Amino acid sequence: MAIADIIQSPKHANDIASDVNSPLAKKRKLEETFKDSSSSKSLTCLIGTAAPKFSAPALLPDGSFSNISLESFRGQYVVLVFYSGDFNSKCSSTLNGFSDRHAEFAAENSALLFCSTDSEFVHFNWAQMDRTNGGIKGVAVPILADRSRMVSRSFGMLDDSGHSFEGMFLIDREGVVRCALINSTPLTGSVEEVLRLVRETKATDETNKC
Known part of the structure; x- marks a missing residue:
């Protein structure tokens, strides 16, 4: 069962959470850690609600820096991909995998955004590295620099070490x-599944059917 299905099917949650090593169990532990913080949201409680608003500095595909806000994407679907940190070969595979298919997401009126707690300058240095060396050179997707950790925290994606969990949120127009997906490992092999979720959500909205 995919994590995305778990989030969309609450009846399975208790069984899966009984495994203390499962991603969902770890997520619940994290929610307890931040339950007294007004800026922290429960992953499951976010489904069907307005996404937390944010504005953060980002590295753009052309190598420049700019602030990006969620509000600027109103009218588009947004695929917000969280990852644990720069200069990580598994994370580079995730970012490169999504980046290589950004045109397919754009064709569905959806924008990709990456987010970690690294600074925009660290993002920039990573983007200068060739892929063969674990870099993300040529990345075609903006990368948010969540230095304040407010974006990660507001989406319930901040781990105990102050880094982002590996995960994805699909935000509609x-x-x-x-939809939300959270993994204990990078989303390297999840690009096709996320694209499918975008297409299905878009089709549902266009036909007004559940």
Whole structure:
């Protein structure tokens, strides 16, 4: 069963959470850690609600820096991909995998955004490295620099060490969270599944059927 299915099917949650080593169990532990923080959201409680608003500095595909806000994508679907950190070969595979298919996401009126707690300058240095050396040179997707950790925390994606969990949120054209996925490992092999979720969500919205 995919993690995305777990989030969309609450009846399975208790069984899966009984495994203390499962991603969901770890997620629940994290939610307890931040339960007294007004800026922290429960992953499952975000589904069907307005996505937390954010504005953060980012590295753009052309190598420049700019602030990016969620509000600027209103009218588009947004695939917000969290990853644990730069200069990590597994994370580079995830970012490169999504980046290589950014045109397919764009064709579905969806924008890709990456996010980690590294600074935009660290992002820039990583983007200068060739892929053969574990870099993300040529990345075609903006990378948020969540130095304050407010974006990660507001989406319930901040781990105990202050880094982002590996995960994804699909936000619709009205700014509502429609799907969430969280992994204990990078989303390297999940690009096709995320693209499928975008297409299905878009089709549902266009036909007004559940």
